[in-house]
Amino acid sequence: MTRQFGRRNFLLYGSAALGTSVFLKACANPGGGPQASGGDTIKVGLLHSLSGTMAISETTVVDAELLAIKEINEAGGVLGKQIEVIKEDGASDWPTFAEKAEKLIDQDKVATIFGCWTSASRKAVLPVFESKQHMLWYPVQYEGQECSQNIFYTGAAPNQQIEPAVEWLLENKGKQFFLVGSDYVFPRTANTIIKEQLKALGGETVGEDYLPLGNTEVTPIITKIKAALPDGGVIFNSLNGDSNVAFFKQMQGAGLSPEKYPVMSVSIAEEEVRQIGKDFLIGHYAAWNYFQTVENPQNKKWVADFKAEYGDERVTNDPMEAAYIMVYIWKQAVEKAGTADDLAAVRQAAYGQTFAAPEGSVTMNSNHHLSKTVRIGAIRDDGLFDIVSETEGPVDPIPWNQYVPETKGYACDWSDAAKGGKYKI
Numbered sequence: 001m002t003r004q005f006g007r008r009n010f011l012l013y014g015s016a017a018l019g020t021s022v023f024l025k026a027c028a029n030p031g032g033g034p035q036a037s038g039g040d041t042i043k044v045g046l047l048h049s050l051s052g053t054m055a056i057s058e059t060t061v062v063d064a065e066l067l068a069i070k071e072i073n074e075a076g077g078v079l080g081k082q083i084e085v086i087k088e089d090g091a092s093d094w095p096t097f098a099e100k101a102e103k104l105i106d107q108d109k110v111a112t113i114f115g116c117w118t119s120a121s122r123k124a125v126l127p128v129f130e131s132k133q134h135m136l137w138y139p140v141q142y143e144g145q146e147c148s149q150n151i152f153y154t155g156a157a158p159n160q161q162i163e164p165a166v167e168w169l170l171e172n173k174g175k176q177f178f179l180v181g182s183d184y185v186f187p188r189t190a191n192t193i194i195k196e197q198l199k200a201l202g203g204e205t206v207g208e209d210y211l212p213l214g215n216t217e218v219t220p221i222i223t224k225i226k227a228a229l230p231d232g233g234v235i236f237n238s239l240n241g242d243s244n245v246a247f248f249k250q251m252q253g254a255g256l257s258p259e260k261y262p263v264m265s266v267s268i269a270e271e272e273v274r275q276i277g278k279d280f281l282i283g284h285y286a287a288w289n290y291f292q293t294v295e296n297p298q299n300k301k302w303v304a305d306f307k308a309e310y311g312d313e314r315v316t317n318d319p320m321e322a323a324y325i326m327v328y329i330w331k332q333a334v335e336k337a338g339t340a341d342d343l344a345a346v347r348q349a350a351y352g353q354t355f356a357a358p359e360g361s362v363t364m365n366s367n368h369h370l371s372k373t374v375r376i377g378a379i380r381d382d383g384l385f386d387i388v389s390e391t392e393g394p395v396d397p398i399p400w401n402q403y404v405p406e407t408k409g410y411a412c413d414w415s416d417a418a419k420g421g422k423y424k425i
Contacts (some may be wrong), residue, residue, distance in 0.1 A: 050062070122151070
């Protein structure tokens with residue numbers, strides 16, 4: 001879908017304080033009443049960690065969402081109405097995410113919510129969205145093993161990130177893996193998938209360790225890595241948040257170079273490289289669907305527009321791009337449905353939506369996940385990524401992992417409600 005935007009020459013109206021409305025473009029009537037699209041606006045919620053350990057990553061996702069909303073409003077809005085943003089801080093605390101989701105739905109009457117990063121926060125809000133039959137758009141790669149008609153996932157499923165990363169490492173870097181991650185659902189489930197995949201493909205898991213989210217006491221993990229891999233080997237990293245700062249600095253301090261101890265990360269992207277410090281990361285790897293160095297006209301324009309909005313020193317990354325994508329796909333679904341308030345109609349209208357994204361063309365499947373291109377990048381001396389491997393085109397998502405015995409053979413499809421989402425192939 002081709003998009004044409006004018007120059008962003010309007011002001012931000014309203015308060016940007018947490019928990020208050022942000023009007024993007026002036027509105028004659030802020031609306032009201034029981035419906036999210038009352039008056040001249042359609043209300044949406046942004047729910048991310050703007051404070052705490054996850055703010056290092058999530059604040060940039062908010063920037064990308066606000067940019068998409070600003071562009072859409074400048075181009076005429078959605079169904080002729082401006083998007084009104086209500087922003088809440090999950091504060092890196094999972095019960096807070098659930099409380100804020102309830103507020104956005106019950107008090108603010110938003111049409112949809114764009115939010116979360118960690119799987120722990122998503123799992124915390126999932127019962128809220130299912131009990132209230134509301135809609136969440138989730139922008140980050142995750143562990144799969146979930147099939148909810150109330151969530152649209154615009155980041156990677158395991159077969160679009162974790163599994164291809166393991167295959168590439170086995171082919172190019174070694175057979176022995178040490179797994180390190182934050183101690184919550186995504187890293188633990190990801191590592192369950194990786195261990196099963198290594199068994200199937202002839203690799204070996206030589207160690208596995210976890211840190212509480214936000215913990216920086218990484219010395220014991222470094223010691224275990226050296227003991228388990230005395231001659232070098234692969235480290236698969238699913239640490240999240242600012243634990244990565246301590247991990248990579250101490251890796252370097254202990255002499256564990258990327259030549260002998262290559263680290264493959266699934267939560268380190270351009271923004272994290274910028275904040276950790278590229279000198280600690282050069283030569284290590286990450287698996288994503290998007291890097292700032294993707295070469296196509298859509299990405300060139302998006303990077304230029306993002307830097308024009310937020311500053312030349314800023315970088316783009318995969319979760320930001322997935323967040324940007326989801327706002328546009330929601331817009332397209334609402335316009336096809338002809339309503340923002342009938343969520344069942346919006347849900348059905350989302351299936352099959354395509355978008356010419358910065359990463360390349362994406363399509364929303366009836367399993368609520370996107371078909372996406374898979375890429376692996378090496379961190380270079382300017383803090384960006386050299387793309388060392390990529391698929392020829394989009395890979396269809398498989399939410400239920402086929403390496404894990406309990407979910408092998410299951411699929412997810414919400415186009416036929418009678419199937420109930422998860423079903424046996």
